[in-house]
């Protein structure tokens with residue numbers, strides 16, 4: 001992108017100087033940090049005026065750029081002065097505005113009734129009238145004569161230092177973020193001037209690709225965005241910038257993936273007559289077709305001499321644990337060790353229990369009565385276990401005596417030495433980004449095979465970006481005989497009372513109930529210190545805070561209304577005092593219990609000694625008690641969609657159908673309009689809050705993929721599924737929300753693969769290669785920063 005021959009040379013790196021922009025360089029630099037031509041071009045219009053205003057009302061103090069028509073002009077003497085002031089009434093698509101000038105000179109002959117112009121300023125209020133204070137304006141009718149067309153290529157020399165100020169007479173007027181002292185149309189002119197001095201020679205995107213994907217050149221794209229003639233132009237320009245972003249990202253991921261595929265790994269080919277075979281024989285159920293197919297994919301990966309890097313997506317309850325365990329056994333059969341990492345201690349402990357139970361005496365290797373021949377050992381490592389237990393587990397891991405080491409992410413990443421780590425399984429963790437995977441690889445002499453499992457179906461866009469360097473497998477099918485889960489939103493007192501009646505019914509029928517609260521309450525408050533670092537990762541309270549905060553922006557009006565969050569202790573007490581639940585055994589579970597207490601609570605619930613378990617989101621992931629059929633989630637609107645889907649997946653795991661009741665915040669004291677069952681005909685029924693919308697939507701479907709898509713709609717862009725952790729790449733143009741962008745990412749993914757097939761190091765594409773390296777550097781810098 002060099003400058004046109006014969007005119008001043010302008011490139012993306014050219015600094016914005018007064019030589020280039022006149023006196024406007026300084027405010028642009030100071031207020032918006034625009035340093036180079038590239039920065040200026042990327043100062044993209046926020047919107048475009050085309051006579052159809054998208055604003056619907058004025059707000060006092062708001063910065064606006066509007067198209068308006070002059071209605072009346074009145075000259076008034078100013079008291080005590082010789083000068084007159086000018087009162088102008090303009091009408092806009094939003095409403096009428098009064099514009100006042102404290103001088104008539106220079107204005108009177110331009111502001112003529114019937115004339116159209118662009119007006120910019122802050123909206124004020126004077127009595128019942130809206131005013132525009134100190135507006136800048138530019139009349140459209142003045143402009144036709146000297147309006148340059150965008151393609152005229154205004155060389156800088158024509159501008160006499162300060163570019164002209166005319167608004168281009170186009171149907172669309174770009175509106176920029178406010179820069180004091182530089183009206184929107186002036187910014188547009190500056191960009192037009194700069195663009196006029198640039199050309200698309202040396203576009204980093206190969207011409208063949210541009211043609212095939214029907215993409216404009218970079219400079220042309222910027223022209224489309226800054227100087228559009230039609231809305232279509234804007235779309236074309238955006239498409240190119242999005243494609244660029246997607247291509248660079250996919251090239252970086254592709255190169256990374258190729259590098260990994262060339263890294264050496266110890267092949268762990270299946271062995272006849274080993275643990276895996278013995279395990280398969282004693283499995284109490286038959287594997288689903290999906291479990292078998294994924295098992296074969298994994299076995300094939302493990303047998304290769306390059307590390308597996310696979311993402312296993314499986315619906316809640318699809319039986320991922322067995323798939324993982326079979327992979328771990330294959331690795332042990334081949335002489336290696338496997339680590340299983342869970343996001344919380346409760347889940348780690350449960351995995352430990354599940355695995356030792358499933359393995360039976362196969363997990364008693366080296367113990368009296370164990371399967372001496374083929375057996376192995378399973379070690380559990382958690383942050384809060386006793387020093388002695390921990391030491392023993394660490395020893396078993398380091399000596400290789402333990403074939404399987406189960407623990408939380410934080411712990412395993414830090415202290416553990418393994419004799420021969422062959423496989424790392426990361427469970428239920430979609431916030432496990434590229435850099436964590438890197439950190440793990442450093443645990444072994446040769447990179448271990450890695451299997452990441454998630455029960456939250458990952459939308460295509462996210463799978464292609466955040467997990468774009470991995471192979472993926474999907475377990476779509478649930479084991480036979482699973483019961484459907486019904487969901488219902490509880491938004492008022494009536495239904496709230498019925499909820500507890502339903503709990504009593506369920507218990508009377510011999511089944512069990514989860515009640516989930518967003519906080520522990522009371523006892524927790526006394527030690528209000530919020531855990532940090534590794535401890536935070538281990539504490540489900542922090543876990544909740546993190547996920548919760550990640551989900552919602554400030555668009556949730558209920559968020560700050562001070563509606564109290566229900567706590568475990570408080571709710572447990574309420575239940576114990578309810579006459580309907582008199583004989584019901586209520587237990588509690590939360591992250592502040594000691595590991596022993598947690599274990600005991602979970603074990604008692606599993607054994608059916610507790611009917612109702614009131615807990616925090618420790619039961620969010622993976623907890624498996626088939627006799628539990630009902631779940632009540634208090635303050636359900638405070639949870640994320642994926643989280644609720646996860647929670648809901650805890651019920652209906654056995655032979656009986658599951659039911660999940662989402663209680664909204666404030667209930668029973670507040671009745672939420674728009675919830676089913678509420679005073680039919682209530683006029684408020686129409687005004688559903690975002691929380692009710694969200695809850696109703698999630699209650700309406702059990703399809704994980706649909707929900708993950710829905711989830712994206714409700715999230716802030718930057719927070720999408722750890723997009724933040726995708727390696728620090730900030731997406732400027734692409735939205736992971738899907739739609740057209742998903743197609744762009746898909747196309748870029750194909751093109752990146754084709755480019756790398758031809759030219760793995762991009763040696764023949766120096767410009768592209770340079771840009772890809774910038775992306776990679778940015779990722780690394782972001783990683784280092786986070787340490």
Ligand code: ADP
Pocket residue numbers: 285286287288291314315316317318319320321322455479480622624653
């Ligand atoms: P998730 O994929 O959510 O982690 P789990 O691995 O916890 O699911 O499995 C859920 C339950 O289903 C467990 O009780 C497990 O033993 C059981 N299960 C797994 N595979 C099968 C199967 N093929 N047939 C029947 N039950 C199965």
Ligand code: MG
Pocket residue numbers: 320321428621622
């Ligand atoms: Mg699981």
